[in-house]
Amino acid sequence: MLYQQIQSNKRRTIVLLFVFFILVALVGAAVGYLLLNSLETGVVAAIVIGAIYTIIMVSNSTNVVMAMNHGHEIKNADQAPELWHTVEDMAMVAQVPMPRVFIIDDDSPNAFATGNNPEHSAVAATTGLLKIMNRSELEGVIAHEMSHVRNYDIRISTIALALAAAITLLTNIGGNWWFWGSGDRRRNDDRNGGGGLQILLLVFSILMMVLAPLAAAAIQMAISRNREYLADAGSAELTRNPQGLISALRKLGNAQPMKDVDSSSAALYISNPLKNKERLFDTHPPIEERIDRLEKM
Amino acid sequence: MTILIIIAIVVIIAVAWVSIYNSLVKTRMQTKESWSQIDVQLKRRNDLIPNLVETVKGYAKHESGTLEEVTKLRQEVERAATPADKMVASNQLTGVLSGFFARAEAYPDLKANTNFTKLQEELTNTENKIAYSRQLFNSTTALYNTKLQQFPSNIVAGIHHFEPSEFLQVPEAEKEVPTVKF
Numbered sequence: 001m002l003y004q005q006i007q008s009n010k011r012r013t014i015v016l017l018f019v020f021f022i023l024v025a026l027v028g029a030a031v032g033y034l035l036l037n038s039l040e041t042g043v044v045a046a047i048v049i050g051a052i053y054t055i056i057m058v059s060n061s062t063n064v065v066m067a068m069n070h071g072h073e074i075k076n077a078d079q080a081p082e083l084w085h086t087v088e089d090m091a092m093v094a095q096v097p098m099p100r101v102f103i104i105d106d107d108s109p110n111a112f113a114t115g116n117n118p119e120h121s122a123v124a125a126t127t128g129l130l131k132i133m134n135r136s137e138l139e140g141v142i143a144h145e146m147s148h149v150r151n152y153d154i155r156i157s158t159i160a161l162a163l164a165a166a167i168t169l170l171t172n173i174g175g176n177w178w179f180w181g182s183g184d185r186r187r188n189d190d191r192n193g194g195g196g197l198q199i200l201l202l203v204f205s206i207l208m209m210v211l212a213p214l215a216a217a218a219i220q221m222a223i224s225r226n227r228e229y230l231a232d233a234g235s236a237e238l239t240r241n242p243q244g245l246i247s248a249l250r251k252l253g254n255a256q257p258m259k260d261v262d263s264s265s266a267a268l269y270i271s272n273p274l275k276n277k278e279r280l281f282d283t284h285p286p287i288e289e290r291i292d293r294l295e296k297m
Numbered sequence: 298m299t300i301l302i303i304i305a306i307v308v309i310i311a312v313a314w315v316s317i318y319n320s321l322v323k324t325r326m327q328t329k330e331s332w333s334q335i336d337v338q339l340k341r342r343n344d345l346i347p348n349l350v351e352t353v354k355g356y357a358k359h360e361s362g363t364l365e366e367v368t369k370l371r372q373e374v375e376r377a378a379t380p381a382d383k384m385v386a387s388n389q390l391t392g393v394l395s396g397f398f399a400r401a402e403a404y405p406d407l408k409a410n411t412n413f414t415k416l417q418e419e420l421t422n423t424e425n426k427i428a429y430s431r432q433l434f435n436s437t438t439a440l441y442n443t444k445l446q447q448f449p450s451n452i453v454a455g456i457h458h459f460e461p462s463e464f465l466q467v468p469e470a471e472k473e474v475p476t477v478k479f
Contacts, residue, residue: 085422092334093429135421240432 005230009152013159017054020163024050034202050166057162062100062122065114065158068262071102071124079103083130086138087123090146093238099123099149108258109133109251112268113145114158121149126258132251140235140245144270147234153227157268165264228270228285232294242294249294253287317453324441328462331437332380334430335465339374339387342423346371349416356407363397384431384465391424431465438462 025043028050032042057064066073077084084101091098099115102124109129115121123145133141148154232249236242252271261273272284350364370390377383398417407413442461445454 081418081422085418085425089422089425089429092426093433095433135425139425 005151009156013152013156016156016160017163020160020166021047021050024163024166030206050163053166054159054162057166058116058159061158061162062115062120065161065265065268066102066122066124069104069112069124069265070106070260071104074101074103080130082135082138083125083142086135086142087146090139090142090238094143094146094150096121096146096150099146103127103130106258106260107131108256108273110255110258110269110271110273111141111145112265112270113148113154114268115149115154116158117152117155118149121154123149128255132255133248136239136241136244137248137251139239140241140248141270143235143238144231144245146238147231148227151227151230151234153231161264161268226285229290229293232290233297236294236297242297246291246294249287249291313449314453317450318457321441321444321450321454321457321459324437324444325459325462327437328434328441331430331434335427335434336383338423338426338430339383342390342420342427343371343375345416345419345423349420352410352413352416353401353407356410356413357401357404360397360400363393366393367397380465381463387427391427394420394424435464438464 024046028042028044028046029039030042032045033039036042074080074084077088080101080103083103087101088098096118099113100122102122104110104124104126106126107128109126109132111123111125111129113121113123123142125141129138129141148157232245235245239245249271255271258273261269266272266274267284269284271287346367350368353360353364367390370386370393373386374383374390377386398420401407401413401417444450445459445461
């Protein structure tokens, strides 16, 4: 079961990379067409930039993600004994090496894990989490994060985060340039003739720029929703105490949204830090549903 | 041709034999490693207890009986010869300690002592690690014992005399919440 989950995660990582590169290429084509009147330049530039960006991002993912979320690392048990010791315990039962430990200064309780593989992983918890959770609730939360580490969920979600951020960046740049530079483009119109095709391409370009961020969000959701249930089950397996996680989830469900959260990282957290109401674009399954499944175990 | 087939079969069996043998050795090693995890934590707790006794002595006069019991059980854990005996003494010690920490809530001076709060976190941490390493020990033991019984690894295990590893029982008393009296 665990082995299959790991295999499926590794397979999905490759599919995800592939799909994202197609998206990046399409966005590149749209931006290239609008800015430079050249589909090919746009595609090639987007793929090259995308690849360089992905390599940099993935090789240094923990630091980048932690910086995006304002996490600061703690190096020994004295700085936050309860958190450190709980992470140590959970790493031991999950049989993974001790991850790096980070704390985020935010009163809203939340936590996430990131990294490329169990050997290079990191766990972050907010100060709010440490404040309101008792030991067994904290264990439930950290065990949930540790099962993300063990399942290789961290790899796929970190890559998805990097790629989604890249698409957002590309479309933002494209959007700004198009808005300010549209005069130039219109002047060059007569050069390529064929009005009908022109309009079609223009509509397509605008559609792409609108849809790409939505697609990026959709992919992030697809990878994160189901694995939350799996990580909840994994947490119960590690702690042998589903009650701890259940009461932690209740507290997380009632909490305020986080003050200053990077929205592309939202899918990493154990409970949605943005607390938005829309169901369709929710990165997390509803808390009640998660509690329900835990209670049935 | 027949000779080639026979050689091929022999080679396949030899390779399978070696890989099964190695995986048995590996899982047996894991059970030993997880036992040593428990042992490390038991030693750690034994090292912390004299500090606790020293710290508490001055504050909680009514706890002298508890402290004596803790010291006595600590020695029992140290002296126990077999893993089973060790765990029996350790479980009693866990019970006494958790009862004591529950009662410690009633001593405000003690709770204000930073040395004590630090020791309390250290001991809680050690107790948790004992519980979790015991859980780990039981799951590695389950894996190993299953291999000893499964076909075809049971044949290899039988011939090379791999002995099953024994589970550690979780004591019933430990599952109960300690009663707090004021």
